[in-house]
Every structure is written in C-alpha cells, then in structure tokens.
Amino acid sequence: MKDLQDSGLPFYTPHTDECTVFKTAHAKGLPLLLKGPTGCGKTRFVEHMAARLGLPLHTVACHDDLSAADLIGRYLLKGGETVWVDGPLTRAVREGGICYLDEVVEARKDVTVVLHPLTDDRRRLVIDRTGEELQAPPSFMLVASYNPGYQTVLKKLKPSTRQRFLSIGFDFPEPGIETQVVAAETGLDTMRAGALVRLAGHVRHLSGMDLEEGVSTRLLIYAGTLIQGGMQVERAIEAAIVEPLSDEPEVQQALRDLAASVYG
Secondary structure (H helix, E strand, C coil), X not given: CCCCCCCXXXXXXXXXXXXXXXXXXXXXXXXXXXXXXXXXXXXXXXXHHHHHHCCCEEEEECCCCCCXXXXXXXXXXXXXXXXXXXXXXXXXXXXXXXXXXXCHHHCCHHHHHHHHHHCCCCCEEEECCCCEEEECCCCCEEEEEECHHHCCCCCCCCHHHHCCCEEEECCCCCHHHXXXXXXXXXCCCHHHHHHHHHHHHHHHCCCCCCCCCCCCHHHHHHHHHHHHCCCCHHHXXXXXXXXXXXXXXXXXXXXXXXXXXXXX
C-alpha cells in the first residue's frame, strides 16, 4: 500500500502497517476489530480500504436498541403484502461486501450471538425467519470497532467475542501525519494546520482536568474548516474544540488559555 493518497479514494494516511493487515485479513477471510478513541480515523480507514478493494460497504452505527433483527432483516408490509427485507449484514453477505459495525459494544447482547458463526471457519449467516443459511463468499468481510476507554461492566466486549477477531489498535496520529490530514481535509496550509495539531497535543496531555478524552482529529478538522471558511481562529476553536470537549467553565477556560498560548 502506498502512503500517499490515491486519486478518487477517501483520504487516509497510514500510521503503520494497518492497510496491509486489513488487506491480508480480507484475503484470508478473517474478521477484524479496530480499537481506539473517538474521532481518531477508524471509520475513515474502513471507508478507504473498502474503496481500495472495490467492495460495497455497509456501515451500521450501533446503539442500545440495535438488535439482531436490525442486522439480519425482517418481514415488512409493502403494498398490502408481507415481504422479507434484508438487513445490512445480510446484504453484505449476499453481495460479498464489508459489513462495518461501528461501536459494536453499544449493541444488544443478541447481536454478538449472530456474529459468531461469521467469525470462525463456518462463515455462515443463519436466518431463522426465512429458513436460509447463507455461506459468506470470499469477498465478504466483517469489521467492527469500539472505544476501549468507554467500556463499562454493562457495556464491555466479552473476551470470547474479542478473540474471534484480528485486532488493530488505533490512536491519534503522530503530529506530522495529523498535520497532513488536517491540511488535506480542510485546505489549510501546513502552518495553520500544524498550530491546531500543537493545540491538540497540549489538550491531550492535560492532567487533572475533567476530560474523558482529548480533542479528536475530527474536531481539529471541524476547526480547520471553520478557519478556512473565514472564521476568526478564536471563534473557530471555541465552537469546534472548547464547547464540544466540556461544559465546565473552569475546563473551558483552561482550554482557551492553552489556545492563547499556541496562538499568542
């Protein structure tokens, strides 16, 4: 895999060898789990690799009420008739594409039971409601992601599920790569993009502050987009970084002080 962005593909700059791991996992029919903080590029990575491999991508944003039926499908009334409608997981198996379960730990427990036969050598999807048993084609791939920092006793990926997947750990890019990403996504020059990245570095190293996570690359791109659109730097940082990260006045002021030190 080339490190430079190819024309027509969603922009992504590799950190290490994650592109090679993904490509090999797909070629060998192995499921893949991406672990890392919010906004560090996991979803963009999957979009990039799906486009690179020429595969349809079915993305599912997992949530508390997501059930196995939401993934597999259900009978619905259409024009006075009851018809079966495939869910995104079933469509991906039938088409031979990628099914990406974003924040899989948020889904209900019955979802992981459905995934198990697709994550071992069976590679099968059983649809009880229709009596079908689908064999996943070689081009099908199951990819899931989650944020280890948000795991709790009630929402935690069980070891028996984790060990069914290959896994790649993600973190925020190192400053040079993150500057390149922010510049490419926003149109800012590298000097202004680099200033945002320096601010992010300071925020991520804050100690004793009421922050669940540091500023994400996504928020830096939001700030850069506002700046490139003509907004004053101070206002862009307030809207894209200070307010999204905390509601506490003391923490917000500390973030403003950090921004002033970078841009002063």
